[in-house]
Amino acid sequence: MTELDDTDRAIAQALQRDATVSAGALGRQLGLSQPATWRRIRRMEEAGILAGWRADLDLPALGLGVTVFLGVKLATKSRVSLEEFERAISAIPEVQAVDHVLGRYDYRLRITARDLADFERVLRRRLMTLPGLGDIEANVLLSEERLPGPL
Structure with missing residues (x-):
C-alpha cells in the first residue's frame, strides 16, 4: 500500500x-x-489510488430522464451463476452500475432510461431474460439530493 x-x-x-x-x-x-x-x-x-478520470454527465440533458435502482436476487448462487450473471448484465448499456451486495438482494443495479416506457422495454427484453434471475425489486429515483463529493 x-x-x-x-x-x-x-x-x-x-x-x-x-x-x-x-x-x-x-x-x-x-x-x-x-x-x-x-x-x-x-x-x-x-499505485491505483487515482483509478481513472471521468466526466459527470447531465442525464436529463442527454434525454435520460429516468433512473431506476433494481434489487436482484439470483435463483441460484454458485460461482458459475454469479459469473454468468455479471457477464450478461455488463453487456446491457442501460445498466450504469452493478454492485454485488450483502442483504435481501444479491445485486443492486443502477439503470438509466429515457422514460418509464423505455425502462419497461429494458426490463422485459433485456433484464428478464438474464441467466439465473430470481426476484427483482425496482425503485425509481425521484431526486438526488446529495451528489458524491470528495472523501
Whole structure:
C-alpha cells in the first residue's frame, strides 16, 4: 500500500473536485512546482489510488430522464451463476452500475432510461431474460439530493 502524505491527500481531493485542473495550477495552489505535482499524480495513478478520470454527465440533458435502482436476487448462487450473471448484465448499456451486495438482494443495479416506457422495454427484453434471475425489486429515483463529493 502506498503511503500518502498531506500533500498527496490534498492533490487527490482537488482532483476529485475538478479533474481538469492542470498540474501547474494545482501545484501553485499547494506550493509545489508543476513537475513535482505531476510526479505525485503519476505515482498515485501507478499505485491505483487515482483509478481513472471521468466526466459527470447531465442525464436529463442527454434525454435520460429516468433512473431506476433494481434489487436482484439470483435463483441460484454458485460461482458459475454469479459469473454468468455479471457477464450478461455488463453487456446491457442501460445498466450504469452493478454492485454485488450483502442483504435481501444479491445485486443492486443502477439503470438509466429515457422514460418509464423505455425502462419497461429494458426490463422485459433485456433484464428478464438474464441467466439465473430470481426476484427483482425496482425503485425509481425521484431526486438526488446529495451528489458524491470528495472523501
